[in-house]
Amino acid sequence: MAEVASASMTKMYVKGQWVEAQSGETQEVRSPHDGSVVDTVPRGSRDDARAAIRAAEDAFPEWADTAADERARLILAGVEKVKEKQKDLAKVLSAEQGKPVFEAMGEIHHFLHGMTFYAGLASKIRGAQVPLPPDMGKHSYGLVLKRPVGVCGAIVPWNFPITLMGTKIGPALIAGNTVIVKPASSTPLTSLQIIGLLNEAGLPAGVLNCVTGPGREVGEELLENPVVRRIAFTGESGTGRRVMEVAGPQFKRITLELGGSDPMIVMPDADLRKAVSGAMIGRFWNCGQACLAVKRLYLHEEIHDEFLEALLKKVGSYELGDPATRPEKPFVRMGPLHTAEQREEIESQLADATSKGAEVLIGGSRPDDPALGSGHYFHPAVVANVSHHSRLVQEEVFGPVLPVFKVKDLDEAIVLANDNQYGLGSSIWTQNLTWSNQAIREIQAGVTWVNQIHYGYDELPFGGVKASGIGHEHGPEAVDYYQETKGAVIGGLA
Ligand code: NDP
DSSP, X not given: OOOOOOGGGGSEEETTEEEOOTTOOEEEEEOTTTOOEEEEEEOOOHHHHHHHHHHHHHHHHHHHHSOHHHHHHHHHHHHHHHXXXXXXXXXXHHHHHOOOHHHHHHHHHXXXXXXXXXXXXXXXXXXXXXXXXXXXXXXXXXXXXXXXOOEEEEEOOSSSHHHHHHHHHHHHHHTTOXXXXXXXXXXXXXXXXXXXXXXXXXOOTTSXXXXXXXXXXXXXXXXXXXXXXXEEEESOHHHHHHHHHHHGGGTOEEEEEOOOOEEEEEOTTSOHHHHHHHHHHHHHGGGGOOTTSEEEEEEETTTHHHHHHHHXXXXXXXXXXXXXXXXXXXXXXXXXXXXXXXHHHHHHHHHHHHHTTOEEEEOOSOXXXXXXXXXXXOOOEEEESOOTTSHHHHSOOOSSEEEEEEESSHHHHHHHHTSSSEESOOEEEOSOHHHHHHHHHHSOSSOOEESSOOOOOTTSOBOOEETTEESOBSTTHHHHTTEEEEEEEEOOOO
16 A cells, blocks of 8 residues: 655645644545555535635735746646656555556646646737727727636546646636635545645645535535635536536536546447557546546447457456556556445446346456455446446446447447437547548537547547536636636727
């Protein structure tokens, strides 16, 4: 188990200081591998959230007035500090989240890349100058000004706690806003360490705060408190609905990055080796706990059997085990699911499918190994003959279970791809431009990758349609959500 001892680790970060909860209460962070206590953090309440909101409100005017280059410099100085500690941070992330250390390293890299991307954008934000009709006054012109919105709440889930924090604090900070991060209760440790490092690099006190504690208290205070003008939320669609209910009536700026059930379509001319690898990473990375995971696989009938054979062979190379260790080659490490409830949910979705006639081709059970008995382990599964009405298809499946379907052509694949409440990502694997264009046009999703693994690029806007959310993270577009647009008219000029 990774060592995570640090004086700061048992506290949260408000107004440039490590603080306890005002109540003195703490909450445990437990290892998904063996249930042991990794560390404890303050169990913050509404009072603690209010203190952080006040700190962020006080810090806002100065930060909003800080030169863009200076904001970027401070963020980049923080990035350097995180980079120096990345190996240790990855171990902490692995310990609290359950992902293998090499996946945790990948997540920290993604965070660093995203923060660097946004630091680079800080000085490039601009509005516009607009000529106006002369009958409104000769030489009059309009201005479109961009201004920070103020205090922002960033509510983050446990599956990618660090990248999903970065997609919020990066654009918020460069645009001149101050932030309160509310990490998931089960994964606050790495976030706290990173927020400490970013502050150590010179952010003024109150610009970037982190309050740990239950979503129903700390999170809801962020939603309700009128000082918070912007809520960036990533999590389940059900919680997203609650965010809208509470924050919506106050006309806060809300973005919701919610659940997904991404389809992947493989056509007969695809590079099958790459497509199999895309399905593997797409479905099984992070033990299947990704919003943009490949959750339904549609194989053209001409390549169905060959693809499936190669896929099953690869799935067989996963070895369940302590995420802090590596298996012998050619085996690949898969860690536990994040919580016991998560595993029970997957099991019940799978049971629903098998009760409707589905056939489990590999995996789909808990391991026998007593050494893994106190972790939330589950053998990755591939399932065939799945009813499209089953929960395994219609709900979000947040774990390593992949239903596979045989389709006769692209039209059928697209109809099935769209037969779902979600619309986050999607992919098509083909060399045929007509087919890829049809998929891009017709699949109801925020993104369609062509011959590419499902991945949130920092450079491109990412967000869902239908029950997958509202608004975007990533890309320069994300910065817009952290800015007010103000118009001005300059007249009366000679
Ligand atoms: P949850 O919705 O349970 O929790 C997300 C965050 O919201 C946590 O910090 C949680 O705090 C907090 N929260 C819970 N209840 C409230 C509330 N009433 N008010 C304010 N905040 C609250 O999601 P999970 O953590 O289970 O994350 C997994 C989900 O996230 C999946 O559905 C996944 O698809 C989705 N997701 C979407 C992505 C996207 O970009 N579209 C990316 C990654 C994940 P606490 O932990 O204390 O309960």
